[in-house]
Amino acid sequence: MLLTGSVDADGRTRPGRLVWRATPHRYFAIDGGSGAHLLAALAGRDPWLQPVASPRHATLLIVVEPISRALAPAVLELARALPRPARVLVVNGARADYVVQQSLISATELFPAVRRVEPSVELVHAAALDPAGWPLLTISESLIVAPDTVPLPLKRDRELATELAVLSLGPVQPFTAGPLRLVLICDGEQVLSAQVQANYARRGIAEAMHTVDWLMAANLAAQLDPLAPITCRIAYVQAVEQLQGRSPSPSVLRLRVAALALERARNYLCWLVRFTHAIDARRLASNAHSLATRLSDYVSRIAGESAVGIVSGSAASAPAGAALLAPLAEATRALRRQIDRDRLLALRTRGIGVLTRQQLEAAGVSGPTLDASKRGAGDIHARLCERLQVAADDLLGAMDAMTLGNADAALETDWHVPPGEARVSIAGPRGRIGLRLVSEGGDMPALVEWERPSAALLSLVPDLLAGQKLADAEAIVASLDLAMAEADG
Amino acid sequence: MNTLVTVMLVLFGLLVGAYVVALLERLLTLGLPHLNTAVVIPIAEVAALLRQEDLTPRGADVQLFRSAPLIALAAVALGALVIPIGPGLVGFDPPIGLFYFIVVLGPFAVAMMNAGWGQNGKEGLFGAFRAAAYLISYEVPLGFAAIGPVMAAESLSTTRIIAAQQSLWYAVWQPLGLALYLIAALFVTFRHPFDSAYAGSELEGGVLGEYSGPNLLLFKLALNTLFVLLMAMGVVLFLGGWQGPLLPPPVWFAIKTVALTALTLWGVRFAPRLRHDQMLSLAWKILLPASLINIVLVGILALIVPGGGA
Numbered sequence: 001m002l003l004t005g006s007v008d009a010d011g012r013t014r015p016g017r018l019v020w021r022a023t024p025h026r027y028f029a030i031d032g033g034s035g036a037h038l039l040a041a042l043a044g045r046d047p048w049l050q051p052v053a054s055p056r057h058a059t060l061l062i063v064v065e066p067i068s069r070a071l072a073p074a075v076l077e078l079a080r081a082l083p084r085p086a087r088v089l090v091v092n093g094a095r096a097d098y099v100v101q102q103s104l105i106s107a108t109e110l111f112p113a114v115r116r117v118e119p120s121v122e123l124v125h126a127a128a129l130d131p132a133g134w135p136l137l138t139i140s141e142s143l144i145v146a147p148d149t150v151p152l153p154l155k156r157d158r159e160l161a162t163e164l165a166v167l168s169l170g171p172v173q174p175f176t177a178g179p180l181r182l183v184l185i186c187d188g189e190q191v192l193s194a195q196v197q198a199n200y201a202r203r204g205i206a207e208a209m210h211t212v213d214w215l216m217a218a219n220l221a222a223q224l225d226p227l228a229p230i231t232c233r234i235a236y237v238q239a240v241e242q243l244q245g246r247s248p249s250p251s252v253l254r255l256r257v258a259a260l261a262l263e264r265a266r267n268y269l270c271w272l273v274r275f276t277h278a279i280d281a282r283r284l285a286s287n288a289h290s291l292a293t294r295l296s297d298y299v300s301r302i303a304g305e306s307a308v309g310i311v312s313g314s315a316a317s318a319p320a321g322a323a324l325l326a327p328l329a330e331a332t333r334a335l336r337r338q339i340d341r342d343r344l345l346a347l348r349t350r351g352i353g354v355l356t357r358q359q360l361e362a363a364g365v366s367g368p369t370l371d372a373s374k375r376g377a378g379d380i381h382a383r384l385c386e387r388l389q390v391a392a393d394d395l396l397g398a399m400d401a402m403t404l405g406n407a408d409a410a411l412e413t414d415w416h417v418p419p420g421e422a423r424v425s426i427a428g429p430r431g432r433i434g435l436r437l438v439s440e441g442g443d444m445p446a447l448v449e450w451e452r453p454s455a456a457l458l459s460l461v462p463d464l465l466a467g468q469k470l471a472d473a474e475a476i477v478a479s480l481d482l483a484m485a486e487a488d489g
Numbered sequence: 490m491n492t493l494v495t496v497m498l499v500l501f502g503l504l505v506g507a508y509v510v511a512l513l514e515r516l517l518t519l520g521l522p523h524l525n526t527a528v529v530i531p532i533a534e535v536a537a538l539l540r541q542e543d544l545t546p547r548g549a550d551v552q553l554f555r556s557a558p559l560i561a562l563a564a565v566a567l568g569a570l571v572i573p574i575g576p577g578l579v580g581f582d583p584p585i586g587l588f589y590f591i592v593v594l595g596p597f598a599v600a601m602m603n604a605g606w607g608q609n610g611k612e613g614l615f616g617a618f619r620a621a622a623y624l625i626s627y628e629v630p631l632g633f634a635a636i637g638p639v640m641a642a643e644s645l646s647t648t649r650i651i652a653a654q655q656s657l658w659y660a661v662w663q664p665l666g667l668a669l670y671l672i673a674a675l676f677v678t679f680r681h682p683f684d685s686a687y688a689g690s691e692l693e694g695g696v697l698g699e700y701s702g703p704n705l706l707l708f709k710l711a712l713n714t715l716f717v718l719l720m721a722m723g724v725v726l727f728l729g730g731w732q733g734p735l736l737p738p739p740v741w742f743a744i745k746t747v748a749l750t751a752l753t754l755w756g757v758r759f760a761p762r763l764r765h766d767q768m769l770s771l772a773w774k775i776l777l778p779a780s781l782i783n784i785v786l787v788g789i790l791a792l793i794v795p796g797g798g799a
Binding site: 047048057083165279471 | 529536537699
């Protein structure tokens with residue numbers, strides 16, 4: 001059992017023949033690790049396209065590549081659970097994926113007939129609403145799912161001890177960005193213990209970076225956390241610059257600051273969409289979706305203008321319309337105030353999932369999760385408020401940096417890297433992403449080691465969930481903002 | 490023949506009621522500019538679910554699994570018989586109409602239990618036990634909230650309760666009773682934010698997680714009809730039923746039911762889904778004592794003030 005109680009069906013009926021021109025599509029999404037922003041933007045975008053909690057209720061399976069071989073059995077199992085007629089829409093992975101293809105599987109191997117689209121919200125939205133001419137869902141039978149067993153703790157020696165139940169949440173679930181399996185051993189509604197099974201999004205990015213040249217390694221670096229590619233790429237570029245003894249101009253540095261701030265803010269707002277859906281806070285979800293969409297549209301608009309230049313340290317100019325960020329920052333602050341006052345929301349967030357500063361520092365956690373424990377109670381509510389506060393500050397910071405950044409003379413990108421070792425640490429959306437880069441003067445990096453903030457947080461999850469209520473387990477994990485592609489590497 | 494006509498009318502009324510609930514839910518989410526979409530989507534969803542395959546999970550108790558949506562719908566249809574929509578326009582008017590109503594809705598929770606138990610999955614089982622716990626917790630405050638109008642009208646007959654509100658609706662002097670009734674009705678109908686029996690993503694659909702196609706449609710229909718039925722009973726108990734000036738009585742009844750449904754759905758949009766134990770605490774620690782206080786207040790008013798507080 002990977003996700004549903006009984007994926008296989010004994011009884012199957014013939015699909016009906018009733019035809020209705022306007023068809024609502026209910027989709028079940030499988031995020032291989034890079035689709036969280038896209039799926040957050042898709043949820044609530046169109047009333048004709050609705051996400052569902054169970055694959056049995058879906059008419060459409062949206063699969064966001066890359067899909068690791070470890071995740072493939074779960075993907076197949078979910079596809080088998082869909083009632084027919086059903087279709088599969090595959091969202092293409094990044095172009096650099098071919099470098100790490102040994103650990104990945106193409107969706108075409110799982111589903112012989114699929115429709116593919118590029119990773120754009122507009123394209124996915126349009127394709128999902130227009131299934132005319134699509135092939136119907138067919139599943140490859142080559143992969144066989146082996147049943148999993150989980151050892152239960154001994155039944156307590158009490159007359160009234162209840163039977164323990166094992167609930168498997170995931171690996172495909174909506175409360176982390178990417179696949180993670182949580183095995184919860186429950187005594188009724190109480191979680192007794194939790195096991196975490198990760199590596200469903202593992203691609204071996206660091207290892208692959210040893211096998212390619214310096215430029216290609218920059219593309220791979222951006223894939224470490226597909227939700228924060230600018231952070232990862234800037235970390236790599238800074239490390240290379242450190243090895244080369246080169247400093248970018250102050251103008252480029254300012255624009256990098258702006259790009260990082262925008263990326264963090266976007267991540268926080270997209271996370272808020274996921275989180276509010278997890279606890280079904282509908283009005284808040286609607287507000288969060290509106291803010292995330294406005295920022296994503298802005299980021300997409302300026303991406304063509306400046307983003308590549310900003311991160312590679314070459315030509316860069318201040319993107320237009322930076323002043324648009326001020327009302328967005330104010331709206332984010334207003335949302336934070338609303339959350340702070342919301343007593344009903346507090347029922348689901350205050351005093352739940354508390355992480356102490358000592359726990360977090362011992363595990364090497366940084367970023368807003370740690371700050372929420374330093375400045376607040378360290379519970380879900382504190383993490384929620386902290387992220388929104390940082391998002392608002394980042395939006396204003398980005399605006400200032402972009403206003404100050406002027407057009408800069410183009411710098412030649414030089415990928416000749418002398419021998420040496422560089423260490424950099426960049427503040428990303430989930431904490432500090434660290435990189436140790438070693439060069440031996442050759443055409444490719446000799447050693448690449450990443451410090452991944454989600455991986456540090458993941459180690460705390462089992463202890464955090466033990467003793468919690470089942471319904472809180474989901475909210476707690478969602479509040480940590482785990483990016484599984486980054487955690488698995 | 491009369492019985493057949495009554496049955497057909499009740500079923501038609503319930504179908505329309507379920508559609509109105511679905512429409513209002515979408516309208517509240519999308520906003521008035523999207524009225525056209527809100528009108529069409531529920532019909533399109535019905536068509537889509539009718540086209541879909543109807544799966545039975547491996548190892549399921551087929552009889553329990555398949556009968557559950559039918560039991561749920563039958564319970565609602567039986568309850569609808571005692572709702573008067575106009576003078577003499579009632580399917581069945583026993584002197585204990587309100588008691589009958591509460592009793593025949595009991596099997597709805599049995600249907601939820603059957604659905605969760607019969608699907609051979611742990612998520613469904615968790616959902617089934619949650620549903621059962623809610624039934625026990627919320628039937629009590631629901632019944633106590635409904636006792637206020639019964640005390641004032643000195644009758645369990647739904648038609649007499651309406652007749653007793655000719656001069657003043659009970660909502661005016663029993664606002665606490667109405668509020669308690671609406672909250673308990675949300676619980677009994679498993680609606681947001683009290684829908685963790687089937688909507689929590691930690692249970693992947695819970696009780697409804699394994700249903701697909703026509704059976705899922707039947708269950709959704711039963712949930713919506715149950716909600717509109719409880720809103721209709723709320724109109725009978727607190728808003729004077731079909732009484733009103735100028736318009737025909739059934740139109741007044743429909744307007745009041747839709748208004749109460751819309752108000753309730755609008756109010757709950759602001760809350761996140763409550764946790765299982767929080768719902769039970771709310772029932773036993775707040776709603777139950779409040780409903781007892783309401784009974785005492787109504788009793789005092791009914792005794793002291795001529796005309797029952799009016």
